[in-house]
Amino acid sequence: MPMTADAAIGIFDSGIGGLSVLRHIHANLPSEHLLYFADSGYAPYGDKTEAEIVERSLAIASFLLAQNIKALVVACNTATAAAIQAIRTRWPNLIVVGIEPGLKPAAQQSKSGVVGVLATRSTLSSKRFAALQQQVESDTQVRFLPQACVGLVDLIEKAELYSPTTIGLLERYLAPLLEQEADTLVLGCTHYPFLREAIASVCLRISGTTPAIIDTGDAVTRQLTRLLQARTLLNPNDAGSLRGYTTASSSTLQHAFSSLLKLKPEVSALA
CATH class of the missing domain: 3.40.50.1860 (Rossmann fold)
Incomplete structure (x- = not known):
């Protein structure tokens, strides 16, 4: 047709x-x-x-x-x-x-040259993501820190955007990225933009700064x-x-x- x-x-x-x-x-x-x-x-x-x-x-x-x-x-x-x-x-x-995760715009945005990528385990383990990461790292010399965020999708599906469990998981996933001086975060799952405010708040509490957040x-x-x-x-x-x-x-x-x-x-x- x-x-x-x-x-x-x-x-x-x-x-x-x-x-x-x-x-x-x-x-x-x-x-x-x-x-x-x-x-x-x-x-x-x-x-x-x-x-x-x-x-x-x-x-x-x-x-x-x-x-x-x-x-x-x-x-x-x-x-x-x-x-x-x-x-x-x-x-x-x-x-x-x-x-796909916005690695290219994140690389352009980052001043520290370190970018955190929040995504599901399946996305991060895919050949498509590996090829994209390798290409952008080669082109820009930016270092990407992939972080699998197990459990977040389930909580967002239940509309638990600010629950103690959600905030606890965000703290666990964001802290190591911020410790390695990531100044930009890629939301590599379409569920995650609904946590944008919570992510910014947790980052501010952990590091005193709010990283740039990339939503594609x-x-x-x-x-x-x-x-x-x-x-x-x-x-x-x-x-x-x-x-x-x-x-x-x-x-x-x-x-x-x-x-x-x-x-x-x-x-x-x-x-």
């Missing part, structure tokens, strides 16, 4: 983290029809095998294509690292935009816009819409939309 400008844009993540990307797309492309898929029934992806993540990603992409999408945003660092090539191979004519949601939106423009697929009308799908509780995703983005779209739960 040929793609048309009034078709939708599909966006998916292992859970609610991709809403941090959706908010950029929704704000910058208000005419577009957006479909958000939260695979919360299978979250977190960070402790899944690569084969499991590829299987889930292909299934979700297939579902969204059946809803008539013209582009797919893989709003999940872990799924991008594991599965974006498989998606592009399966559907070579589909616009597919992934997300805006860069994804710019790339998506460029690709849609190149194929004349931007929606010329001004009646955008938003709909959500989840493999867990519809009320949980509705609450996340409302509390995090102040939006109230229709949400469907899928078996």
Whole structure:
């Protein structure tokens, strides 16, 4: 089926983290029809095998294509690292935009030459991340400190953004980075922007300073816009819409939309 400008844009993540990307797309492309898929029934992806993540990603992409999408945003660092090539191979004519840790802008931002990278174990152990780190380190001489943040995604899914458990984990993960003089932090998981204020507060308490924090949601939106423009697929009308799908509780995703983005779209739960 040929793609048309009034078709939708599909966006998916292992859970609610991709809403941090959706908010950029929704704000910058208000005419577009957006479909958000939260695979919360299978979250977190960070402790899944690569084969499991590829299987889930292909299934979700297939579902969204059946809803008539013209582009797919893989709003999940872990799924991008594991599965974006498989998606592009399966559907070579589909616009597919992934997300990866913002190592390049972080390297440009850093004055100390030391950058901390907060991400899931799966992202940090992927070949895609290793290649990106090696390339940017070689080009810039900046030193990256990868930090796997086990447990944070689960807490964010439960909306525990400032709970004692969340703050305790942040202290544990941030302290060694700050001790090694990291002056810039990369949020290498789309869930983590929702902890931005908590991260800044913990850093200030530990070191007396607040590092620069890199969130790549805006860069994804710019790339998506460029690709849609190149194929004349931007929606010329001004009646955008938003709909959500989840493999867990519809009320949980509705609450996340409302509390995090102040939006109230229709949400469907899928078996």
